[in-house]
Amino acid sequence: MTAMAPLEHYLILSAILFAIGAAGIFVRRNLITMLLAVEIMLNAVNLTFVAFGRALGAADGQIIVFFVMTVAAAEAAVGLAIVIALFRHRESLHPEAFTTLRG
């Protein structure tokens, strides 16, 4: 087995991915791709959990990832359903098209 990269490197990678995901929400102008950016963030978190789990020698990290993935799936389903409903309303996927709760 090759030597493992140090823990910090995994965490740094995870942080970079998280930042990319967060930036993506603001950069993208399409509701669906915004949700994709959210998925990126969730994955970055998963990576952190697994890395720590391995570092501490516990399986809990993986269990938590299990749950995270489940919830992410549920959230993606519902989120996309909402996007579909919104699209039917406005024929647009631009986030700025849905600003009626304003003022």
Place this chain on the structure above:
Amino acid sequence: MLFYLFGAIAVAASLLVIAQPNPVYSVLLLIASFGALSGLYVLLDAPFVAAIQIIIYAGAIMVLFLFVVMLLHATKEEPEGVPAEAGSPLVLPARGAVRLGAWLAVALGIEFVWALASARESGDFAGGSVSSVSALGRLLFTEYAFAFEVTSILILVAMVGAVVLARREDPPDAGGAATEEGAR
């Protein structure tokens, strides 16, 4: 090493996901990113997680995204110009805020990296790995049993919710006739 390879792929793919305009490509690139992540999980002695990452995330969720993208013909990126309520005095500050948000995300990343980099090197992974599925299963059904059950209800709720939310609204007469038929 493999870590840096997979890491680079993941970062590059994610960057492209948010950088390039076509949503279909974004989804596909994300799948690639997930693949890289899966490899990372293997390196972390977590084969089960690697497996379900591919199966569920890349295989199910991303496919769902793809379906929706296709369904809505969202193949083009929208232009910056706000479609409807232009001329409202609140829009301009909003745009500025959005740009600010993006930079703030970058700042967050830098913050984390900086903090991690300046931490002392704890270096290696101590402890053994727990990679057997049976061990995971045991843990899942004992300590995390409650969470497990609740999650299953969550999925049920999400399913129902998705169906209801995405349902096309029935035109009046057809729906009326249908319900009358159903009632009788």
Place this chain on the structure above:
Amino acid sequence: MLLLIPLLPFAGFLANASLGRRLPKAVSGTIACSAIGASFVVSVLSVTRLLAQPVEARAIAQDVFTWISAGRVDVAFGLRLDPLSALMILVVTGIGSLIHVYSTAYMHEESDPEYARYFSYLNLFAAFMLVLVLGSNFLVLFVGWEGVGLCSYLLIGFWYRKPSAADAGKKAFVVNRIGDFAFILGMLLVFATFGTLEFQAVAEQVARLAPETVFGTLSLITLLLFIGATGKSAQIPLFVWLPDAMEGPTPVSALIHAATMVTAGVYMIGRNAVLFSHAPDTLAIIALVGVATALVAGTIGLVQTDIKRVLAYSTVSQLGYMFLAMGVGAWGAGVFHLYTHAFFKALMFLGSGAVIHALHGEQDLRRMGGLKHDLPVTYWTFLIGALAIAGVPGLAGFFSKDEILFRTFTSGHTLLWVVGVLTALLTATYMFRLVFLAFHGVRRGDGDHGHGLHDAPPAMAIALVVLAVGSVLAGYIGVPHALGGSNQLEQFLEPSFRAGAEAASHGETHASLAIEFGLMGASTLAAVAGIALAAFFFLRRPEAAAALSERFSGVYRLLLNKYYVDELYDAAVVQPIRRTSEGALWKGLDVRVIDGAVNGVGAGVFGAGSLLRRLQTGSVRAYGAGLMLGVVLVVGYYLW
């Protein structure tokens, strides 16, 4: 049992106030009259009991309940019957009862609810007045003091729909209040100095002190109390409310503004005789104010055309005499005059009421005349009253007024005596002017409204007659030694004017018989001269009066307009206060500062809100940006 005396009329008040609206006039009137009548009976019984006791121990006390008990302040609601208050309660309940009976006829034209309202107020007044004179300490007296002020306001403004009546009520109350303010300060000073508010206790402490030679604490206390008395008893400078108070029903004028309430000031000084006798500076002021008021009021009364106004100024003038007496230390004489004055002044007011009633509301003397034929009972009783007030020998007024003048002269206040005699002349003159103008000569007004004039109905007549008898006989309890009497009243009252421990002082000052007769002669001469003057100008040659007023038109107008005192007060006090209240306090403070602050808070919140509103852009990504900002900051803080 003492408590019953004020309690019975108070019960009458409660009954009429709560049920009166639905009761017929006969019932509410009976309730009121029985209440005060019963109080009179109890008063008589109490006084009888008092007389049965030896002179040295003539007092019946009753502490009804402990009112205030807090730290150093220990005040009971106490009542005390001694010679002075005995005389007062007899006057209040006795004359009060007569006036209640009189009112049942006089107010008969009012509607049932108004009738009951009137009697409830009248009963309430009696209750408060009795509390005032029976109180054993300053605080209880003050309760009565304020209470009668309230009832005076209510009764003056009884016909409140008439603006002049409502205004007069307010004027009375406000002017009284000014005096009350001084009175309260005096009370506080009493408590601070003596540690108690009980009359007996204060008197005993003061008796051990020497009379002040310079203006010190005692003088200040007594001066403040006296200022309160000027308000309540209509002396200079606070007399301006009494003439306006004539807006009220005439029986009210008779009871409150002649016989009882206005005498409260005199009573108060008598009650605190020991205290006042130790403050010679204040006494000098009192005497001066009293005699000046007597003179000024007399001159004003000389030219007034409203029958009630003449009587009102006459009351102010006679009160001046009472204060003159108090000012020279002749407490008994002052109270004596209070007592006799109650009879004949009430009589004359009620008589004028009968006249007004017969003439269906006419009050202007210039439109009266020749009434002695149409209203015989009224005329003869009124005449007796006029003779009494003029000081004609043999009637009550002679004895009391003469006693005052005698004591003034013999205590060395010669100048005051001269003014007093002059005022006696004026009194006779203006009073008989009224008599001649109203009752003699030929009727000047418009015709007799169709039907003949009717004299006072029985309820009114009986009061007139009884009071007339009193005006004649009442003085005989105070016949001076010089005329062979033993001045029983003076002896009776004497224990009230000294502290318990003091030895009895030796009666009246001694002067030679010659001087005494000489003085008596002077006052009699003044009386007769006054009547003669009035007869000349208003009986024989009425044109002469008109000619005189033409020649001295400046003086005439000055008197007619009451020396422009009201106008002076208005300009000097009322308008500045009004302007300050309106301009500074209302517009400046209330509107700009207070309203501004309150509205400003609202406007501020509104403004802040419209600024904060801008945050609600509706753009989810903008909200997300805010979130990110927070995350960056918090994470930064923890990682630092």
